[in-house]
Amino acid sequence: MRLHTAAILLLFGLGIFAAHTVKGSASSQSMRKFSCVTLSTKQLNIRNLVSYEKQQVPTNAIMFVTAGGIKICVSPDQRWVKTAIKRIDERRVAKRK
Template identity: 70%
Template sequence: MKLHNAAILLLFWFGVFTVHADKGSSSSEVMRKFRCVNLSTRQLNIQNLVKYEKQQVPTDAIMFVTTGGIRICVSANQKWVQAAIKRIEERRAAKPN
């Protein structure tokens, strides 16, 4: 019975250490964040855009994500960009939680 309890305790501590080590990993956060460096000059099809993110560093831009998961950066001050953002927000508001 003591061996059984020791094995359970060992598995518990191993699980705690694994979760703690994973949360402390700084490389996972670096890989997850994308930055706009080059901006596309083409107008995108608004129907294919599912979300966006505003960025100011290193340049003022909007990063759109397409239905296929492709990230495309464009200049934030274009008229069609503002229309696309509005459309995404309307879809998000209409979507049931």
């Protein structure tokens, strides 16, 4: 009987430890809802872009969000991408004033 009680307590303790560990690791990392895996090669219309996010994992990319909420990933090395980022930043500053 004593061995049976010890086994139950051990399993209970391991269950609590596992639940706490999983909860802690999941809440300590921010999980992205969308991540760039492939990059578009098309140049986008800058006027339709409302925001962007820089991403380095799993690939170095800029994720643009259009006025319609569509997320499009592109290479950050292109000249038009740098221009688009600059324009979006300028719009943000103008809105704050």
